[in-house]
Amino acid sequence: MITALSIENYALIEKLSVNFSSGFTVITGETGAGKSILLGALGLILGNRADLSALKNSNEKCVIEAHFSISSYQLQDFFVANDLDYDAETIIRREILPSGKSRAFINDTPVNLSELQALGARLIDVHSQHETQALNDDDFQFQLVDAVAGNIEIVTTYQHTLKAYRKAQTTLQEKQVARAQAFQEQDYHSFLWEELVAAQLVAGSQEEMESQLEKLTHVELIQTQLAKVLSALQSESFGVVDQLKDSKNALSKIASFSPEYHLLLTRISSVLIEIDDIAAELQQGAEELQADPETLQNLQDQLQTIYTLQKKHQVQTIDALLEIQESLQSKMVSLTTLDEEIVQLEQEVSWYLQELEQLAQTLTQNRQAAVGPLVGEMQQIVANLGMPNA
Incomplete structure (x- = not known):
């Protein structure tokens, strides 16, 4: 959840700080009081485009900073994937410079707008008259269905297994490329090694x-x-x-x-x-x-x-030739080792794939079983709101 928002040199605001406590917070005011300005500043934190018209003083930069408590958001993988420092108390900062350039930071690390938008979408859900972002998000829809279906533990297991599967698959591909390259070089290495062995070199x-x-x-x-x-x-x-x-x-x-x-x-x-x-x-x-x-x-x-x-x-020197001879022999031996590693990785990938298929089948069955009752309950709720045909 958002815990603090500070705004400097934005629209009509010269400097403003807002702290949010746990629970329900309401900001009220008549038309023109500036409520939409706060939402506009928050939109910049979410990755919205910015222009110079947003600056109150065009000679100074605009700085908007928001603090979030994300310990329960399960975002560690996102931070690792984007090479960001994870912190349970995450700080997002957006700066608009007088030159018109815009900069964004997550925990003091520079990021581009796409990364900011990806994180912002998982931190804040904006509901307005014609926009409810979360309902259009596939991940949110699946989270809702999985919560009803009791799939949370299975989804977590699936995610961990998928991560391990992809890692093993990547390693397997790297080993296969290395083996193909080593195989192409094997004949040449073997020829060089045999040539050195035939010389019967003796150190010194x-x-x-x-x-x-x-x-x-x-x-x-x-x-x-x-x-x-x-x-x-x-x-x-x-x-x-x-x-x-x-x-x-x-x-x-x-x-x-x-x-x-x-x-x-x-x-x-x-x-x-x-x-x-x-x-x-x-x-x-x-x-x-x-x-x-x-x-x-x-x-x-x-x-x-x-x-x-x-x-x-x-x-x-002969000593240097003997070192090359030993190195060539190691390369030929490593090809055999690569074969063994590839076989082991192929078995590992196959096992992960079977586990994923079984987990996916269970998820699908549970989701299909939960959809009917969920749809009926949602239709009943909206019917009670005066929308019988929704």
Whole structure:
């Protein structure tokens, strides 16, 4: 019900506030007292068109605000459907600007006139000489019949079931679209996945293969240079190792004479050990390094496959390719999951539809049974008002 109405700068009204208490409120007055102005302002709250002639002062805006207590009106679904903030104490405000533009707000949220009209029609019923809005409204007529038929609980159940049915149906349609799209892409995803699997990718192996490829590609140069280094280290008389050994022997003869000589002996001994280790590793590397055309070709083929895949998927590492491989596998698995979800949703939609059909049948039967007595009673009422043929 409306609990308060305030009007500013409208018609003859500069500023007015009216509070309505529970019960029956009557506003009386002789012709010209302004009763119709209040109804006109209320009509703007209901979404009627406005023009500049409604402004008392054309340089200031007109503001009309109405407060409604709607806790028993069951309008939550309307507010959700129109993306509005629901409040049991709802405020509707209409503004007419000096420019001629009009603005409307429901709980401080801007709305268009159609939304305002839809809500206003469910808040206020205007009865005038030639206009009784509610009697022409299908929803009101059904509410009246359902009240007589005792259908209120069934209607509520039907509404909740219908809402769940539509939600399930929408979800089903979305899943079907997703499945159709996934099905179209499945062959391509499967091809990409199989291509990656066939490459037998191993995380971190690319650097090792590239290093091995470099060795095998330049095996002769490497062998030549290793031999040169080994000759410099190990050749008799002039090799670094023999020279260091002679230096060590010379220092060992005088090391006891001074701490300084002893320290030099220790350092040259360490150098000799390090040089021996280097020579041993070079010798082992030279012996292990052999020309292997078959391995070289395999490495070149493997790396070329990796480079091609990296370019195709626009990544730089094997790890990134493995992530793509896992993602493709998940997409193929999700298609199976979508099939299962669609089957479940189809069963759910079918169940809701059967429930709706049963509820609708019960509603129809109850309404048909209630119409006869309701028509007879209404005819009797209007006959008593002096309208026997109504």
